[in-house]
Amino acid sequence: MAFQTRTHVEGDVASIKLVGELDSRAAHRFNGVIAELTAQPLTRLVLLMEELSYMSSAGLRCLVFAHQKLGRGVEIVLVGTQQAVAETINLTGFDRSVVMQDPLGT
């Protein structure tokens, strides 16, 4: 399934809804979406992951890119990550540099 994002910024919190599959091809576009946020004075980036069905290491590098572009002071929160995607994040230790949350309301 094609990768799609929808960004919403409210105050100092940006949220991006991720839909589909985040592979090496899609990662370039996702980095572009992240780069557009660098002008915003953010304290938190929330990634809504419930509809992201696949993520390769290219997606992990997007998270590193987000840290680098937005600064270490910006907390990155992953909400509702599917189990298979979460396993990749945990396996590589990225769960220690982001906050993993269950979907809101559960």
Added chain:
Amino acid sequence: MTTAVRLRLERADDVPRRLAEVVAGVARRAGLAERAAYRLRLAVDELATNVVTHGYHGGPGRLDVAAGYDADWVWLRLEDDAPPFDPRSHDSAPALDGPPREGGYGIFLALTNVDSFDYARIGGRNRSTLLMRRPGARVPAGVDAGGVDTVAVDSAVTDDGGTDGQYGTGRR
């Protein structure tokens, strides 16, 4: 029973998607569980993207893909003409202290997500074989599948992909 898939990849942009189709097809026929199919897809995606990016440096090159299954194993084989690179020799374990680094995760994910992995340099080509145990397989973990039939597939890789790993003698 062994079956095989033949495909031609015209652009590197297509590689992850086409490989996903190959994995989905063989996983369905072999009755592979959804989680195992996901892990196989991830592993082959990482290895193939590594070939495109670091083996061919984003330039043209052949990537042959074959997949099939027998009574115990689902297998997928990648062959390329890039310089010799044994993924098992890559220092791929992520650093468990300090901030995450940008590269080095793809090979690690590939090797840790399959049930068995084999590499050989045959006829001047890299050959990586990825195996997943089928449900109810008689062979325990860590046992190689032995000989399986394969069908070579041509593909023209002409574009950049973007992943990690490195060919040749140096490491970053």
